[in-house]
Amino acid sequence: MITLSDVSLMRGSKVLLEHASAQLFPGHKTALIGSNGCGKSSLFALLRNELTVDAGDCKVPEHWRIVSVAQETPAVERSALAYVIDGDKHLRELQANLADAERRQDGEAIGQIHGQLEQAGAYDVEARAATILAGLGFTTAQLSSPVTDFSGGWRMRLNLAQALLCPSDLLLLDEPTNHLDLDAVIWLEKWLQRYAGTLLLISHDKAFIDNTVANIISVEQQKLVAYTGNYSSYEKQRAERIRLQNIDYQKQQDKIAHLESFITRFKAKASKAKQAQSRIKQLERMEQLLPAHIASEFNFSFAEPTGLPNPLVQMRDIRLGYDDKVILTDVKLNLVPGSRIGLLGRNGQGKSTLIKLLACVHEPMQGTFTTAKGLNVGYFAQHQLETLDPKASGLLHLQRIDKKATEQSLRDFLGGFGFHGDQALSPVAPMSGGEKARLVLALIVYQKPNLLLLDEPTNHLDLEMRHALNMALQGFSGAMVLVSHDRFLLSSVCEDFYLVDRGTVEPFTGDLDDYRQWILTQQTEEKPVKEDKPKIDRKEEKRREAAFRQSVAPLKKALEKHEKAMENKSAALAEVETRLGDADLYAEENKATLLALLEEQASLKQAIEEHEMAWLEAQEAMEMARTEYES
Numbered sequence: 001m002i003t004l005s006d007v008s009l010m011r012g013s014k015v016l017l018e019h020a021s022a023q024l025f026p027g028h029k030t031a032l033i034g035s036n037g038c039g040k041s042s043l044f045a046l047l048r049n050e051l052t053v054d055a056g057d058c059k060v061p062e063h064w065r066i067v068s069v070a071q072e073t074p075a076v077e078r079s080a081l082a083y084v085i086d087g088d089k090h091l092r093e094l095q096a097n098l099a100d101a102e103r104r105q106d107g108e109a110i111g112q113i114h115g116q117l118e119q120a121g122a123y124d125v126e127a128r129a130a131t132i133l134a135g136l137g138f139t140t141a142q143l144s145s146p147v148t149d150f151s152g153g154w155r156m157r158l159n160l161a162q163a164l165l166c167p168s169d170l171l172l173l174d175e176p177t178n179h180l181d182l183d184a185v186i187w188l189e190k191w192l193q194r195y196a197g198t199l200l201l202i203s204h205d206k207a208f209i210d211n212t213v214a215n216i217i218s219v220e221q222q223k224l225v226a227y228t229g230n231y232s233s234y235e236k237q238r239a240e241r242i243r244l245q246n247i248d249y250q251k252q253q254d255k256i257a258h259l260e261s262f263i264t265r266f267k268a269k270a271s272k273a274k275q276a277q278s279r280i281k282q283l284e285r286m287e288q289l290l291p292a293h294i295a296s297e298f299n300f301s302f303a304e305p306t307g308l309p310n311p312l313v314q315m316r317d318i319r320l321g322y323d324d325k326v327i328l329t330d331v332k333l334n335l336v337p338g339s340r341i342g343l344l345g346r347n348g349q350g351k352s353t354l355i356k357l358l359a360c361v362h363e364p365m366q367g368t369f370t371t372a373k374g375l376n377v378g379y380f381a382q383h384q385l386e387t388l389d390p391k392a393s394g395l396l397h398l399q400r401i402d403k404k405a406t407e408q409s410l411r412d413f414l415g416g417f418g419f420h421g422d423q424a425l426s427p428v429a430p431m432s433g434g435e436k437a438r439l440v441l442a443l444i445v446y447q448k449p450n451l452l453l454l455d456e457p458t459n460h461l462d463l464e465m466r467h468a469l470n471m472a473l474q475g476f477s478g479a480m481v482l483v484s485h486d487r488f489l490l491s492s493v494c495e496d497f498y499l500v501d502r503g504t505v506e507p508f509t510g511d512l513d514d515y516r517q518w519i520l521t522q523q524t525e526e527k528p529v530k531e532d533k534p535k536i537d538r539k540e541e542k543r544r545e546a547a548f549r550q551s552v553a554p555l556k557k558a559l560e561k562h563e564k565a566m567e568n569k570s571a572a573l574a575e576v577e578t579r580l581g582d583a584d585l586y587a588e589e590n591k592a593t594l595l596a597l598l599e600e601q602a603s604l605k606q607a608i609e610e611h612e613m614a615w616l617e618a619q620e621a622m623e624m625a626r627t628e629y630e631s
Helices: 039-045 082-087 089-104 107-119 122-135 154-163 184-196 204-213 231-244 250-269 274-288 351-358 382-387 392-399 405-417 421-425 433-446 463-474 487-493 511-527 538-580 588-630
Strands: 004-013 015-024 029-035 055-059 066-068 170-174 198-201 214-220 223-228 315-324 326-336 339-343 364-370 377-380 449-456 479-483 496-501 504-508
Touching: 004 039, 015 039, 015 055, 029 039, 029 204, 029 231, 039 170, 039 198, 055 511, 082 122, 082 154, 082 496, 089 107, 089 122, 089 496, 107 122, 122 154, 122 184, 154 170, 154 184, 184 204, 184 511, 198 204, 204 231, 204 487, 214 377, 223 231, 315 351, 315 377, 326 351, 326 504, 339 351, 351 449, 351 479, 382 433, 392 433, 405 421, 405 433, 433 463, 463 487, 463 588, 479 487, 487 511, 496 511, 538 588
Parallel strands: 029 198, 029 214, 066 170, 170 198, 339 479, 339 496, 377 449, 449 479
Antiparallel strands: 004 015, 004 055, 214 223, 315 326, 315 364, 496 504
């Protein structure tokens, strides 16, 4: 168990934590949340023994293997696969020892090292590394490509793959989804759900946190406050705490009224479609949780565009690509005021290419692409962060756009994006990625676009800024096209989804749960094509079928048994966590009940994990039996 007792932590003259205490239990998955700059990454450095506390005590079990994602990737000629395996330094050391023993022809040492290599997983490490890389979006051909061939974002995926491959007791992940597409996020989510060690996660992706952790530690006023449950549970508990403390949140009422009008408008359109109903529930839940975000420093909205021509964009029989390579064909899409489109699709299928066409960055190879007179595009993409003038301040950037505006009005506007006082006068060069992203968004909002093109706008944004952007987008009256791995944002602000896949752009009729299932199905079905087998006579085939059914019958029973057990334990766990969400439970007189519930929660989680591992083993045995039968 990791124990932080009365810890004080400073960086320079800034106090990050003061008399803060928290515990991390073995096997628990916990998200560390808080505003940018509150000390989350410093706490990671403390756990890695890169920092020391200024006061108090931080205890980490000595035998624990701690793994985190490297922030730098050397420009080496090693293949992607070899580079990922290099991350397991213990394994590489054993392999070097074996080579040395073989040179010395030391038979006894060779035998011992082979045993150690087997324990370290050396004989299936390439297969495990390839599986992880495939899940993170790498193709089979890219596994042998040198690291130098990959861009910065893809090198960060290689570093993430290194961390996932290494055996660990404590896994520290700091914004692991920032460089991932939605399909890779879904794969990572599933991988982390099966991870048996202790996980501490920093993320600003609500849906990712919800599906990955069961505990929250929030950095609040230089203290560490523990919450039981996922992020949705945290929001409810925090909102209730604020209500109980009688904090006035009247300033949120105009947002509530605006949100209600958005829900009403959406309900008027909604049929019985699962997609529509799931969004209504999402929006209504946001309305209930507004008090949890009352203290946010971010508060902005989109002004009414100067014009709303209809249609804004018309596309017919569009073919898109680069040079001679065709990426999308027969694209038909019209954008009108009020269009709210989320683009779904796996990495490399053409989502960003389509966005660039709409932004007039690229021209179509073929087809009709018509834009309305008066079209005013607000285009956000990660590369635009680098187009900011590094020597200019946020205020100067706005003054260049609007030379007639008063300095005070521009300062007030920037304050809604978190640039207060002297921050509005600070140059761009030393800004963090999050600050640059907020400034780019501010510049877009100020120019009153009637078409918003957002390509991964939430990268580098913290949870409060994401919430503010979410609220602002719901009041936007123009057309919007969004690419994002943030499912909470997608489900809250998009009314229609389009799937970009295998050269086409088609409406997607389901919701994001359906898309998740589609992604997992695609990953499962993409297997090598097998060679044709010789025909077997029908009588022999029936005999083999009967023998196969008999051989896997115990496995089927085991699968059913563990599935039922997981259902029962999960239902019991949900009931316990509901009880743990009761604020009264944390009063001193209820301490015994609280401890009993926490113990029951840990026991249920352990049981679920054991049944899940047993289910996976039975499933693997079933697949092996099926493969042997079909071969």
